Amino acid sequence: MGKIVTDSSALILLAKCGLIEKFCDTYEIIAPKSVIMEVASEEMKKRYPDAALIAELISNEKIKEQNPEKVKLQLPVTLDQGEKDALFLAGELDGSMFATDDGKAIKAAKFFKISFIVTPRIVIELFRQNKISYQLAKLAIEKLSIIGRYTPDIIANALLTLTEEKK
Amino acid sequence: MTKPTTIRLPEDLVSEIDQYVHEAKLDRSIYLREILKKGFSIDKQERVLQKYAAGELSQMEACRALKWDPWQFFEELRIRNLHLNVSLEDFLHSSELPGK
Numbered sequence: 001m002g003k004i005v006t007d008s009s010a011l012i013l014l015a016k017c018g019l020i021e022k023f024c025d026t027y028e029i030i031a032p033k034s035v036i037m038e039v040a041s042e043e044m045k046k047r048y049p050d051a052a053l054i055a056e057l058i059s060n061e062k063i064k065e066q067n068p069e070k071v072k073l074q075l076p077v078t079l080d081q082g083e084k085d086a087l088f089l090a091g092e093l094d095g096s097m098f099a100t101d102d103g104k105a106i107k108a109a110k111f112f113k114i115s116f117i118v119t120p121r122i123v124i125e126l127f128r129q130n131k132i133s134y135q136l137a138k139l140a141i142e143k144l145s146i147i148g149r150y151t152p153d154i155i156a157n158a159l160l161t162l163t164e165e166k167k
Numbered sequence: 168m169t170k171p172t173t174i175r176l177p178e179d180l181v182s183e184i185d186q187y188v189h190e191a192k193l194d195r196s197i198y199l200r201e202i203l204k205k206g207f208s209i210d211k212q213e214r215v216l217q218k219y220a221a222g223e224l225s226q227m228e229a230c231r232a233l234k235w236d237p238w239q240f241f242e243e244l245r246i247r248n249l250h251l252n253v254s255l256e257d258f259l260h261s262s263e264l265p266g267k
Contacts, residue, residue, distance in 0.1 A: 002265030008237045009226050016241070027264070038227065038237055048238045080227030097262055103252035104225040106261075115262040118253055125264035149244040149251050154258045 003028045003096035004117070007086040008038040010099035011063075013119040013148045015050035017140040019132065023122065024062035026131050030093070031058075032067045032085035068092055076111045077104055090114050101148070120144055120158040128165050137162055169200070212243075222252050 004027045006014075011031065014020040023029065036058060038044075044051035057063045068088035075084065083105045090098035091114050098109050098116045109116040117125075120141055127137035141162065145155040176184075188195045212233055219229040230240050244250065 004264075007227075012237055012241065044236060044238065047236070051238065077225075078228065079225050080231060083225050083227055095265070097264070101251055101253055102226045103222050103254060103257060104228075106253065106257045107222065110260075117264065118258055118261045120258060121261045122264065129264070147241060147245070149241055149249065150253065151250045151255070153255045154253065157255060157258060 003030060003093055004099050005030045005032075005086050005090040005093065005096055006035065006063075006099040007031075007083045007102065007105060008035050009101035009105075010119055010122075011035065011039050011054055012050070013101050013144060014099075014122065015054055016147045017119065017123065017143040019123060019126065019136075019140050020050075020053065020057065021062075022126060022131055024057055026126065026129070029057075029063045030066045030089065030096070031063055032082065032089055033065055034067075034085045035082040036063075036065055038082045066093075073112070075108055077108055079105060079108060083108075087112070087114065090116075101150075119148065120150060120154060124158060124161050124165060127162060134162070134166050216244075216247070216249060220249065220252055226252075 006029060011020070014023050040051050040055040040058060045055050054063065058065065066089060068085055070088070070092060073088065079087065083100070083102060086100070087098055087105060087108055090096050090109070091112055098114050099119070099122065100106060100109070100116060101119050106116055106118075123137050123140045123144070126132045127134060138159065141155060141158045144150045145152070184199070185195070188198050215224065215229050215232045218224040219226065224232070226240055227237060230237055235243060
């Protein structure tokens with residue numbers, strides 16, 4: 001099972017587009033403690049139903065907590081603690097991938113040559129691997145446009161790729 | 168704790184403020200302090216979000232600067248009709264998931 005290390009942006013968008021449970025069933029999802037605190041603290045659970053869902057997935061170990069071990073490398077850009085921890089952890093775990101929806105974190109991942117994936121691509125991949133239906137994938141990408149605030153060019157490209165995968 | 172400061176304002180703005188605080192029976196000093204705080208907060212949000220859009224700040228750096236939580240961040244972008252700082256190139260270059 002492939003390992004995916006997520007930061008808070010990816011966890012939130014996967015929850016908001018309704019695919020986080022499917023994603024956790026399909027892959028080994030890992031998040032550092034700092035990320036978990038950002039998205040699923042007691043305060044977040046009270047405010048946001050999706051935060052409570054993430055907290056439940058953590059308590060059921062569908063999302064595993066793990067922290068980076070090595071001495072921190074010098075980043076080419078500044079990042080907040082959770083983003084940094086997730087990036088370094090993805091770099092430490094062999095064959096893992098960094099899931100993020102932040103442009104600056106992606107820039108750092110590219111610098112360290114760490115494989116990264118954004119949520120619209122996760123949706124396409126789940127469809128490509130027959131884990132979700134075309135309708136569900138399309139709906140999720142549409143949600144990433146409105147709720148997830150992805151740019152129209154990315155959404156158009158994601159929908160086009162999805163349609164091509166359907167053929 | 169408050170600290171006195173002096174600023175020069177356009178005459179017409181001062182008379183409009185004076186007229187309003189008189190009509191609304193407000194304390195002029197308190198009112199000015201509150202609208203200055205409000206204006207500064209709006210300006211700070213704009214500056215931070217501009218830096219986020221330009222890729223100078225990450226999502227969580229922006230959240231920390233504005234005392235927002237990451238869930239709120241997406242809602243604030245929606246209200247302002249702003250988008251994520253992920254580029255089309257980032258999307259096109261993002262990896263495929265490993266097959267199960």
